[in-house]
Amino acid sequence: MELKNKKWDLDKFMEFRKEVLQQWPTGKEVDLQEAIAYQKKLGEEKIMAEKLQEAKENEETLIQPRAGVALIEEHIELLKFLRDKGKTDLLPTTIDSYTRQNNYKEAEAGIKESSDEGRSMLNGFPAVNHGVINCRKVVEALDAPLQVRHGTPDARLLAEITLAGGFTDYEGGGISYNIPYAKDVSIEQTLYDWQYVDRLVGYYQEQGVRINREPFGPLTGTLVPPSISHSIAIIEGLLAAEQGVKNLTLGYGQCGNLVQDVAAIKSLEELAQEYLKDYDNIMLTTVFHQWMGGFPQDEAQSFGVISWGAATAALSKATKVIVKTPHEALGIPTKEANAEGLRATKQLINMLKNQELVSNTKLAKEKEMIKKETKQILERVFELGAGDLAQGTVKAFQAGVLDIPFAPSKYNAGNLLPARDDNGAVRYLNHGNLPFSDEVVEFNKQKLEARGEEEAREPSFQMVIDDIYAIGKGMLVGRPRN
Template structure:
């Protein structure tokens, strides 16, 4: 049996979690196969428990393969690995001797139509990827939601063919990261759970559920507790784990600020009972991070996780985030036995509605804000089936208010001593 045939993403993360270790993961992707291989090798050699990442370039994500071919022909840089365009033999060479049971590799992409990407994964025995019919549609373009739901249904079923190769496909929801910022945690949890249920309904048995670090550590820990509880109550599979993303909005511009924020993400992952952390680097606000910068961030996150004390958060009675997420999930599931159809009805009726999202299939009747304590709250709930307290304003919410909220985390962590955990 070859290395690739024994690489099981879910089993690897589960084993590390049982040993008390947080798995850390970069988001790197390079167009040049030699650089991509060097990035994977450096990630594997890092002083941390890691999994590898091949992030697909922006042209491939939207199916502009002619643009990829021109870039490769002209020697132009791509912002990710063109998995569909590089021959399978080339990608197999990138993975050879690296991808295996002690270092599984995940493909990250951002596509509302992932079928070509999934075909390329099958050709080289890559079994782990991520996304979702909502989270890889609404924020990234104008693909109709119904088309994305159909694409992802077929994509899940395509991935199940990996079992013919002796591989167990693993899918990670991106629903807990909608727009990266300013989506209240209850809705992030709900969409992550709904996408996980969608995956399971279409034959995926190994799943991870995502949540992106937001603006208040206490609220984030409550959200992770709610996510774990809802998955325990609703997911019909036993092989699932939680993955935390380091903050995805405007990142601190100072070195110390970036590391403070990353340290908080590692603490959040440990405190919140997550098993894996998607890392960001100190270079995020200026440029695409180098391999070396990615490795430093991975090792720092692992160090911060080791020094964090696990402080369980109860998601029982009285958790507003759990109550809100459960109400959203329950309302959607009541609309139709098919989760994909239920999602379409929910967005059409405004029962799911993403604040500040301009996609035509999003109602756009909700708004959020950051309160004086740093928590994300609803300002307008539209037709959401939630009883959330809303702010009463003496004036209209302006673009200046929105810009201030968008830069809240950057300002907080760029201030000297803006949080407790300092870079080494």
């Protein structure tokens, strides 16, 4: 394996496909030229890139849930319910945990058990086991675009089957679906495997088929500073563009401070446009993820968290928002609860559609600092790779220049400690080995010291713990007096 940020030639790609398609018997169902012809016959209403482009041009924010169950008909019924009762604009297919780990034998057992029990015994849709024909049954039963949402370090066979099956959007990346999800998988391996996925999407693009790609923005989901998630999103966007991907949705997970979150979405789009300028005809959109940390157990309080995320998405002008449910603290939601979260989000977005967060010095300062931090990280990544982004990414994780808080991977330094400042914005309590200037380090230090003065305590790890549990307890900042 020789990892370079260079577009795979077609012979190499086709040779690798032979091996990938042999990983499970349903791989035999994939005929790439037939799949391209099938994709070209899909109606415009089922093509994610078309819907996103239209939304971006109209400055609309589309809504999308997470959802997936084990059996074909039940999965169709669930998605139809979310479309009809939840009024969702875009549809997901969340993949089960066995498939995410390429454990197709256990997924097959889960399908059988689900059929025997009459209810889903898997936490998602086992698309690889169901194969191309059954994926097409799902696509053909619905009237909105379908995205594959998963969490798979090696997502090659899943991509082959779902794209041949008519899905028009594929989530994830070699960093965002490795470091936050796996312990023992090397970053070099997943970057290589995801080059395959992006080359596949690029090949579809070359044949006139628009497949949208969406790196997973929230990463570990809790208290991830914007400059960390921005750096990863931009790296994965650039790696995808090198393989021929033309439709990109870059994401960010809500932190909770309105000004910082709006500044994050706006700065993400501006930074991405700047870094992607050498690639032609990139259609860039953004996705805002509602709060990915702990939720209150009380449903009414949960609706407050959902609505705050909806309002932030609308005011930031994100192209779409991933919606949570009032059952987040309780486990897998009912379809009714999922629809309720969607309707609450749609209400807020409709009310705020034509409103803007008034530009002020705080918003401008947040954008400035996010951009400064992100650029300092990315500049060092490029330096480490001597201009090769893929190699630079591997070396940056080794050096802690790229570091994701609370990630399980042994390939992640884990030196970062984020905490909220007195206004709830996420700052660096400990920036580890991130290549920040003295100005940036001092800015973060002063913000956290100001909170410490307000709370009569020194900034410490206890702040981090308090902040992790704060929203679940009904607040944003983890104050000791609460």
